[in-house]
Amino acid sequence: MIHISSIRCGCLSIPELTIKPGLVAITGPNGSGKTTLLEMIAGIQIPIQGYIWINNTEPRKTTVGWVGEFPDLNMTFTRVMDEIASPLRFSFQPCRVIEESVRELARTMGIIHLLNRPVRSLSGGEKVLIALASALITNPEVLILDETDSHLDSFTLGTVDIIIRNVGVPHVLFATHRPERVTSADHVIVIKQGEVLRTGTPDEIYQSSIKGSKRFPLLRTLRDPALWRAVYASDS
Numbered sequence: 001m002i003h004i005s006s007i008r009c010g011c012l013s014i015p016e017l018t019i020k021p022g023l024v025a026i027t028g029p030n031g032s033g034k035t036t037l038l039e040m041i042a043g044i045q046i047p048i049q050g051y052i053w054i055n056n057t058e059p060r061k062t063t064v065g066w067v068g069e070f071p072d073l074n075m076t077f078t079r080v081m082d083e084i085a086s087p088l089r090f091s092f093q094p095c096r097v098i099e100e101s102v103r104e105l106a107r108t109m110g111i112i113h114l115l116n117r118p119v120r121s122l123s124g125g126e127k128v129l130i131a132l133a134s135a136l137i138t139n140p141e142v143l144i145l146d147e148t149d150s151h152l153d154s155f156t157l158g159t160v161d162i163i164i165r166n167v168g169v170p171h172v173l174f175a176t177h178r179p180e181r182v183t184s185a186d187h188v189i190v191i192k193q194g195e196v197l198r199t200g201t202p203d204e205i206y207q208s209s210i211k212g213s214k215r216f217p218l219l220r221t222l223r224d225p226a227l228w229r230a231v232y233a234s235d236s
């Protein structure tokens with residue numbers, strides 16, 4: 001469980017928020033504070049006020065995997081094998097253990113054929129899978145995908161979804177602008193102008209959006225981008 005209490009950090013202000021384990025979509029207009037929230041949960045930013053606990057532990061004492069919008073910008077090594085292995089190498093684990101761990105994860109993710117390839121020769125989608133593998137190799141408690149889906153086709157996205165559902169990371173948080181991604185989550189957090197506008201399952205957010213409202217009479221599906229535009233535009 002992730003507990004957030006009385007947080008202030010940059011534009012963001014959150015009095016109280018509990019995030020249950022599962023797949024959690026964080027959505028909202030540009031500049032609303034999604035990345036700021038994720039960076040605080042990852043321990044990259046420290047709030048100027050309030051606290052965050054991840055299973056009763058501070059974020060910086062928790063293992064967090066992070067994949068950003070342009071993951072190849074953070075890739076350091078020439079060979080895919082070395083890129084995925086790097087988090088374990090930096091924690092000084094034995095070479096044999098590292099190699100076995102990388103191969104096992106690569107097999108699970110269906111990317112074993114890429115291990116000896118130069119990183120620069122990979123497609124954008126393949127680079128995302130390698131960044132995801134680097135994030136997963138440490139068995140994180142929390143996996144964060146910050147608009148990682150922005151440039152992926154639906155096939156690669158489907159692969160990413162299957163992987164993250166199968167690897168069993170307790171908390172997966174992803175920031176997204178894509179309605180079909182929001183609806184695939186267990187829970188949704190809608191942020192607007194630095195505040196949490198709504199939380200709930202996709203269906204709860206849909207129901208509360210259409211309930212008693214004449215503004216949504218034609219919206220019949222959670223996947224309708226117009227619904228999410230209207231949610232972003234609403235004040236409550």
Ligand SMILES: Nc1ncnc2c1ncn2[C@@H]1O[C@H](COP(=O)(O)OP(=O)(O)OP(=O)(O)O)[C@@H](O)[C@H]1O
Pocket residue numbers: 010011028029030031032033034035036037
């Ligand atoms: N290091 C920083 N210094 C000053 N302001 C910042 C910093 N980082 C973010 N901000 C501001 O905080 C606000 C929220 O930014 P954030 O990146 O969290 O939004 P976002 O919801 O992730 O946006 P987007 O969907 O465009 O990626 C923005 O107005 C941004 O300019």
